[in-house]
Amino acid sequence: MFKLVKRLTSVVAMFAVLFTFTTETMAAKKSKTLKNTQKKGFVRCGVSQGLPGFSNADAAGNWTGVDVDVCRAVAAAVLGDSSKVKFTPLSAKERFTALTSNEIDILSRNTTWTLSRDADIGLTFVGVNFYDGQGFMVRKNSGISSVNDFKAGVSACTNLGTTTELNMRDFFNSKGIKYEPVTFEKADEVVAAYDAGRCDTYTTDKSGLAAQRIKLSNPDDHMVLPETISKEPLGPVVRQGDSVWEDIVRWSLNTMIEAEEYGVTSANADMMKTSDNPAVKRLVGAEGELGAALGLDNEWSLRIIKQVGNYGESYKRNIADTGILPDRGPNELWTKGGILYVPPAR
Amino acid sequence: MNFKKILPQLLTLVVVILVFGFFSYNAQVNMENRGITFGYGFLSQESSFDVQFSLIEYDGSHSYFRAYLVGLLNTILVSVIGIVFATIIGVVVGIARLSNNYLIERTAAIYVEFFRNIPLLLQIFFWYFAALRALPLPEKAEPIFGVFFLTIKGFFVPAFIWNNLDIFIYSLIAAIIAIVFVRVYAKKKQENQGIQTPVLLISIGLLIILPLLSFLLGGVNASIEIPVIEQLSQTSFTYKGGLKLPPELISLALALSLYTATFIAECVRAGVQGVSKGQKEAAASIGLNPNQVLKLVVMPQALRIIIPPTTNQYLNLTKNSSLAAAIAYPDLVLVFAGTALMQTGRAIEIVSITMLTYLTLSITISIFMNWYNKKIAIKEK
Numbered sequence: 001m002f003k004l005v006k007r008l009t010s011v012v013a014m015f016a017v018l019f020t021f022t023t024e025t026m027a028a029k030k031s032k033t034l035k036n037t038q039k040k041g042f043v044r045c046g047v048s049q050g051l052p053g054f055s056n057a058d059a060a061g062n063w064t065g066v067d068v069d070v071c072r073a074v075a076a077a078v079l080g081d082s083s084k085v086k087f088t089p090l091s092a093k094e095r096f097t098a099l100t101s102n103e104i105d106i107l108s109r110n111t112t113w114t115l116s117r118d119a120d121i122g123l124t125f126v127g128v129n130f131y132d133g134q135g136f137m138v139r140k141n142s143g144i145s146s147v148n149d150f151k152a153g154v155s156a157c158t159n160l161g162t163t164t165e166l167n168m169r170d171f172f173n174s175k176g177i178k179y180e181p182v183t184f185e186k187a188d189e190v191v192a193a194y195d196a197g198r199c200d201t202y203t204t205d206k207s208g209l210a211a212q213r214i215k216l217s218n219p220d221d222h223m224v225l226p227e228t229i230s231k232e233p234l235g236p237v238v239r240q241g242d243s244v245w246e247d248i249v250r251w252s253l254n255t256m257i258e259a260e261e262y263g264v265t266s267a268n269a270d271m272m273k274t275s276d277n278p279a280v281k282r283l284v285g286a287e288g289e290l291g292a293a294l295g296l297d298n299e300w301s302l303r304i305i306k307q308v309g310n311y312g313e314s315y316k317r318n319i320a321d322t323g324i325l326p327d328r329g330p331n332e333l334w335t336k337g338g339i340l341y342v343p344p345a346r
Numbered sequence: 347m348n349f350k351k352i353l354p355q356l357l358t359l360v361v362v363i364l365v366f367g368f369f370s371y372n373a374q375v376n377m378e379n380r381g382i383t384f385g386y387g388f389l390s391q392e393s394s395f396d397v398q399f400s401l402i403e404y405d406g407s408h409s410y411f412r413a414y415l416v417g418l419l420n421t422i423l424v425s426v427i428g429i430v431f432a433t434i435i436g437v438v439v440g441i442a443r444l445s446n447n448y449l450i451e452r453t454a455a456i457y458v459e460f461f462r463n464i465p466l467l468l469q470i471f472f473w474y475f476a477a478l479r480a481l482p483l484p485e486k487a488e489p490i491f492g493v494f495f496l497t498i499k500g501f502f503v504p505a506f507i508w509n510n511l512d513i514f515i516y517s518l519i520a521a522i523i524a525i526v527f528v529r530v531y532a533k534k535k536q537e538n539q540g541i542q543t544p545v546l547l548i549s550i551g552l553l554i555i556l557p558l559l560s561f562l563l564g565g566v567n568a569s570i571e572i573p574v575i576e577q578l579s580q581t582s583f584t585y586k587g588g589l590k591l592p593p594e595l596i597s598l599a600l601a602l603s604l605y606t607a608t609f610i611a612e613c614v615r616a617g618v619q620g621v622s623k624g625q626k627e628a629a630a631s632i633g634l635n636p637n638q639v640l641k642l643v644v645m646p647q648a649l650r651i652i653i654p655p656t657t658n659q660y661l662n663l664t665k666n667s668s669l670a671a672a673i674a675y676p677d678l679v680l681v682f683a684g685t686a687l688m689q690t691g692r693a694i695e696i697v698s699i700t701m702l703t704y705l706t707l708s709i710t711i712s713i714f715m716n717w718y719n720k721k722i723a724i725k726e727k
Contacts, residue, residue: 096691120383183674
């Protein structure tokens with residue numbers, strides 16, 4: 001009798017172990033962040049406090065921009081609706097803490113990918129959605145037409161807690177120029193101080209300069225110097241330790257870029273299901289089982305293209321048509337002379 | 347019986363330890379999961395960022411610890427300036443509120459009500475951007491007395507270039523020690539013989555003569571360096587030489603002292619009004635003149651009421667100085683809890699150091715003010 005009970009319990013225990021094992025691998029596949037996002041019904045996305053073209057809210061609180069579109073793409077892929085995003089505006093100083101402390105799940109806030117950020121503070125960069133570089137803005141009538149015209153004593157306004165602060169030092173040190181860094185926490189104060197004449201130059205990423213120039217009282221009195229003093233690959237960031245979520249964000253971005261490469265747009269995406277090109281068919285989910293690998297259904301990429309559009313559409317809508325940077329420069333596809341090149345979706 | 351008394355305290359202690367332990371364990375696990383390491387080793391690494399205004403020699407090749415010191419000293423600087431000016435303005439306004447002159451009394455009251463009811467951050471923005479808009483560009487600045495230049499890029503003042511500065515400082519210290527001795531002697535003389543000594547005159551004399559001697563005999567000399575305008579490009583100018591006070595420091599100190607002064611003014615008013623009328627009348631009836639009444643009877647009693655709430659205001663001012671980050675004044679929060687935190691990503695370490703630093707600053711001010719309070723308290727004999 002006792003033997004029987006003993007044997008029974010051991011069998012039950014074995015099943016229990018087996019069962020927990022299988023459910024655990026399933027859960028791991030589904031990813032904690034993905035599960036939480038699906039449960040909440042919205043993607044938690046960290047953006048800037050207002051940078052036209054990248055992430056900017058209008059008077060009604062609608063967010064637009066290329067950084068915003070990355071989060072919308074993830075929402076379309078994961079939840080089926082690109083509008084299901086909760087945006088959290090963050091200062092440069094707050095952004096990483098907000099991500100590592102679980103306030104947001106994606107940080108898409110014109111953030112530069114560097115080694116120490118990627119390796120040292122619990123973050124993972126998933127890709128690049130904008131290739132940028134640091135530049136300087138000066139007054140046109142100052143007679144400064146190149147970074148070589150700066151003299152010792154120059155005062156430079158910039159944002160606190162950015163790679164800009166470090167690049168600026170590297171740059172002025174290499175030229176042997178003593179300078180005065182004036183660093184503000186918020187971009188609006190930087191613009192106001194530079195506008196008032198507190199600083200001789202305003203330095204940040206060139207895209208940022210182009211976007212913030214519109215906010216100056218007389219934008220036409222200012223210009224951005226031609227030189228670029230640093231590499232600033234900007235891209236979305238996720239927390240370290242959830243590789244499935246990381247893959248979802250990475251391939252949502254890649255899908256947008258690859259869609260442009262194959263000429264798939266929000267308008268023609270549905271028709272492309274019958275394309276002759278297998279790569280295009282894979283991209284719109286008509287062939288292969290790519291969604292399953294990410295723990296999603298097979299229409300995930302089609303939804304991204306239909307609801308958000310491809311990268312080119314996003315760029316045109318947010319950056320080119322708004323007059324910020326009509327010329328795509330390095331952010332053109334590799335097939336058209338740019339450096340946008342993503343691994344194939346297959 | 348004894349055990350019953352201790353039990354609740356013991357339980358509270360256990361709960362506190364458990365809560366603290368839970369949070370630190372939780373933080374540890376989460377940091378480990380995300381591959382974040384913990385440690386203070388980064389303090390000795392090269393900071394590689396510059397700061398616009400520093401009391402000690404600093405640039406990006408120094409360590410993060412040095413950057414911390416830069417921020418700390420800047421915080422102390424603006425707090426000390428703020429406390430000094432807030433006290434002066436506060437005392438003047440506080441006494442003005444007790445004035446019999448209707449105009450003076452009303453002006454003081456309006457000032458107090460206006461400045462203490464607007465959020466401090468707004469006032470800081472107001473002074474900073476109002477100052478930036480109102481101040482002239484360097485090339486258009488009108489010199490004040492020919493040597494001071496108040497411009498949008500800062501307040502440029504002449505600087506002293508010293509030779510043998512240490513001897514000059516020793517002479518000042520010697521003068522202060524001598525003054526203390528004179529005071530002790532004068533008090534004894536008055537107690538023993540009833541003769542008053544002109545202590546104030548002697549003190550001023552000592553303060554002038556000893557440093558003067560250091561110039562004549564000690565080989566001390568100082569030359570004055572006057573700021574000179576310099577062209578940076580066709581339309582942009584700055585001043586070279588002399589000493590530069592950044593507009594951020596000026597507007598922050600201004601905002602902090604004008605704001606805190608309103609509270610100190612109310613403390614002063616409360617203190618003076620707290621001394622009963624009978625005290626003044628009694629003092630007058632034994633033949634003290636109005637000055638003596640104020641100095642010997644009213645003020646010593648009023649100070650006992652004024653000091654404790656004023657201590658709170660000093661603490662508030664010091665902590666409020668952390669709003670500096672909004673207008674680019676490189677204080678502890680901007681330099682260390684801002685840039686250094688961002689560049690290293692060591693949030694827990696840096697925030698804990700910053701909190702401990704503010705705690706230490708506040709406790710230091712508290713200890714000093716408590717000591718002063720005890721010193722002037724009624725001594726029961």
